Amino acid sequence: MGGLSLASSLSSQGMRGTIKKESFGKTTGGEQIELYSLSNKKGMEVSITNFGATVVTLKVPDRAGKAADTVLGYDTLDGYEKGTSYFGATVGRYGNRIAGGKFSLDGKTYTLPKNNGENTLHGGIVGFNKKVWKAREIASKAGESLEMTYLSADGEEGFPGNLSAKVVFTLPAERNELKIDYTATTDKDTVLNLTNHSYFNLAGEGNGDILDHVMTLHAKQFTPVDKGLIPTGELKNVGGTPMDFNSATAIGKRINESDEQLVFGKGYDHNWVLTRAGGGSGLLVAAEAYDPKSGRKLEVLTTEPGVQFYSGNFLDGAKGKGNKPYPQRAAFCLETQHFPDSPNHPNFPSTLLKPNVVFHSQTVFRFSAK
Numbered sequence: 001m002g003g004l005s006l007a008s009s010l011s012s013q014g015m016r017g018t019i020k021k022e023s024f025g026k027t028t029g030g031e032q033i034e035l036y037s038l039s040n041k042k043g044m045e046v047s048i049t050n051f052g053a054t055v056v057t058l059k060v061p062d063r064a065g066k067a068a069d070t071v072l073g074y075d076t077l078d079g080y081e082k083g084t085s086y087f088g089a090t091v092g093r094y095g096n097r098i099a100g101g102k103f104s105l106d107g108k109t110y111t112l113p114k115n116n117g118e119n120t121l122h123g124g125i126v127g128f129n130k131k132v133w134k135a136r137e138i139a140s141k142a143g144e145s146l147e148m149t150y151l152s153a154d155g156e157e158g159f160p161g162n163l164s165a166k167v168v169f170t171l172p173a174e175r176n177e178l179k180i181d182y183t184a185t186t187d188k189d190t191v192l193n194l195t196n197h198s199y200f201n202l203a204g205e206g207n208g209d210i211l212d213h214v215m216t217l218h219a220k221q222f223t224p225v226d227k228g229l230i231p232t233g234e235l236k237n238v239g240g241t242p243m244d245f246n247s248a249t250a251i252g253k254r255i256n257e258s259d260e261q262l263v264f265g266k267g268y269d270h271n272w273v274l275t276r277a278g279g280g281s282g283l284l285v286a287a288e289a290y291d292p293k294s295g296r297k298l299e300v301l302t303t304e305p306g307v308q309f310y311s312g313n314f315l316d317g318a319k320g321k322g323n324k325p326y327p328q329r330a331a332f333c334l335e336t337q338h339f340p341d342s343p344n345h346p347n348f349p350s351t352l353l354k355p356n357v358v359f360h361s362q363t364v365f366r367f368s369a370k
């Protein structure tokens with residue numbers, strides 16, 4: 001990558017893959033930031049920075065074995081410090097929106113900073129995506145892992161409780177997948193919704209739009225929203241609507257229809273309720289995306305109850321890596337999560353985290369090509 005200093009470069013040879021650490025520069029506040037590159041023997045390479053516990057590059061082979069970087073982002077730390085799109089970041093303490101920047105817990109009303117019209121989005125003004133995380137490399141027989149930890153103080157961005165968050169990224173030696181394990185504990189009742197906000201373009205970032213990518217979402221229902229993108233509380237069947245992706249459908253096929261939900265979202269920007277036969281919270285395939293041109297396929301597996309499929313509607317042509325413009329719909333996100341605004345919807349799966357309970361969730365981005 002251009003603009004990187006190799007001064008503090010360090011390589012460690014794991015059992016089957018490698019982790020390389022290099023400087024990603026200093027924040028405007030003077031904090032040293034690192035970039036870690038994990039690679040395996042199957043041609044996959046992922047780089048992650050401890051600024052926002054952010055996935056910076058994600059290189060995977062196409063059907064001819066040629067690797068391309070499939071995620072949007074920036075070449076330098078500066079881009080991530082200034083950016084407003086959450087490229088690749090770990091989002092918290094509460095991913096997606098909380099209506100009116102308010103929720104009640106144990107009889108007390110908490111007021112959060114509003115950073116998205118009347119609402120709070122992705123944890124507030126300075127979310128986890130803008131925090132400096134502590135990183136630790138872990139090598140095992142199974143592959144290479146990078147652990148990121150962050151302590152969010154009681155009252156940070158209005159949320160109660162000291163929250164200790166841990167995100168472990170693993171690149172298995174023998175499979176092209178990025179596994180993300182989230183754990184968290186708190187010392188007071190709080191609400192929590194952690195996700196990763198990678199923007200994928202399976203043809204390679206900066207390579208046109210994703211309207212021809214074919215999407216499958218394993219969900220029979222979604223949570224309709226109002227014009228501020230706040231869920232109405234209803235779980236609506238997708239059948240007969242442009243939200244039905246139970247069979248593989250090109251993202252662009254229905255995206256410009258006059259359906260009210262698509263108008264509110266300026267495209268897809270909704271939470272799908274994952275179909276969990278018999279309930280439970282095991283790891284299941286939530287979504288599959290396929291790029292017919294390159295043959296690259298992404299499967300998203302998760303233990304979470306929902307996935308936000310966002311079709312990059314707010315991208316505006318601002319420049320990213322290699323000075324390439326990222327126009328509207330240059331990428332899609334599949335943000336595995338609890339439902340938006342859950343603290344204000346008792347009928348949604350609960351996002352309450354209590355002291356002495358360890359929160360754990362897992363999401364896997366699995367790649368193949370054919």
Ligand code: GLA
Nearest residue numbers: 085086096269308310314333
């Ligand atoms: C999520 C939201 C979108 C948008 C993006 C970031 O997907 O639902 O509305 O805020 O994050 O731009």
